[in-house]
Amino acid sequence: MTATETQPVVPSFGTTQTDRTLAIICSKGNLDMAYPALILANAALGEGVETHVFFTFWGFDMINKKTMGDLKFTMLGNTATHMPQGLGGLPGMTAMATHQLKKSIADLGVPEVPEFLQQIVDSGGHLWACRMSADMNHLTMDDLYDEVEDIISASDFIEKTEGAQLLFI
Amino acid sequence: MPTTTIDGHEIHVNEEGFLTDPTEWSEPLAKSLAAQIGIELTDEHWQAIRFLREDFAKEGETPTLRRISVVGGIPTKTLFQLFPQKPAKKLAYVAGLPKPHGCV
Numbered sequence: 001m002t003a004t005e006t007q008p009v010v011p012s013f014g015t016t017q018t019d020r021t022l023a024i025i026c027s028k029g030n031l032d033m034a035y036p037a038l039i040l041a042n043a044a045l046g047e048g049v050e051t052h053v054f055f056t057f058w059g060f061d062m063i064n065k066k067t068m069g070d071l072k073f074t075m076l077g078n079t080a081t082h083m084p085q086g087l088g089g090l091p092g093m094t095a096m097a098t099h100q101l102k103k104s105i106a107d108l109g110v111p112e113v114p115e116f117l118q119q120i121v122d123s124g125g126h127l128w129a130c131r132m133s134a135d136m137n138h139l140t141m142d143d144l145y146d147e148v149e150d151i152i153s154a155s156d157f158i159e160k161t162e163g164a165q166l167l168f169i
Numbered sequence: 170m171p172t173t174t175i176d177g178h179e180i181h182v183n184e185e186g187f188l189t190d191p192t193e194w195s196e197p198l199a200k201s202l203a204a205q206i207g208i209e210l211t212d213e214h215w216q217a218i219r220f221l222r223e224d225f226a227k228e229g230e231t232p233t234l235r236r237i238s239v240v241g242g243i244p245t246k247t248l249f250q251l252f253p254q255k256p257a258k259k260l261a262y263v264a265g266l267p268k269p270h271g272c273v
Contacts, residue, residue: 008173008174008175008186009171009173009182009184009185009186010175010186011185011186011187011202011206011262012185012253013206013254013258013259014254014255018254037255038273039272042273043272046234046255046256046257047254047255048253048254048255054261108273109233109235109239109271109273110235110272110273111235111273116273118243119217119235119238120247122244122246122249123234123245123246123249124249152207
């Protein structure tokens with residue numbers, strides 16, 4: 001069917017400034033639990049949504065310079081691999097599972113954690129570190145990824161993300 | 170499939186307004202499409218648009234922002250400056266291509 005419109009049909013890219021804000025709390029340090037937050041943060045930024053990511057507890061491994069490039073994936077306790085749980089405990093299994101997952105992710109052209117964080121920052125995203133996690137692990141800004149804006153308290157984060165949609169991972 | 174006329178260019182579009190036939194695209198049309206979404210094209214815009222056209226011709230799909238920066242060599246920050254708020258979709262629109270399907 002052919003219809004000729006009198007007004008040009010132009011995609012609506014929304015108003016010039018959306019007031020939508022997304023807050024993501026990363027509390028896990030496993031490789032497979034790092035990606036959902038990174039992918040969603042990246043997607044939100046690409047849609048013009050202001051995005052803040054807060055790293056707390058094990059999520060600190062994603063921004064700790066010592067660990068961020070070396071997150072791991074284990075079959076243990078993860079029945080979704082559909083492999084016998086006993087296998088996961090064998091020596092070398094975590095390394096192998098991690099290698100496989102990293103390869104699958106790289107094959108899709110998706111970057112590793114540090115590079116992904118850089119892409120998020122380049123897209124206008126904000127990274128925040130949790131004060132209590134920093135204190136517990138005796139870490140300072142020097143130990144954290146350079147693009148982390150600051151170490152802030154939980155209440156500071158709640159204040160910064162007033163009115164935001166929130167995602168806890 | 171509806172048609173629409175933009176600046177005297179008659180084009181086939183989907184319900185959102187994206188071109189459905191990439192061969193109907195031309196450089197003068199790109200200028201008109203960009204103007205519709207409030208963008209005036211500079212050399213930097215053209216560099217990105219040409220990469221999209223070439224990459225689509227080779228790969229058969231619209232590159233994601235990640236691919237434009239890694240393969241096309243245009244930094245992510247620049248893309249957000251050139252095509253504010255929704256760079257991937259705006260760029261695809263001006264280049265006469267479908268929205269990118271990839272997540273990253």
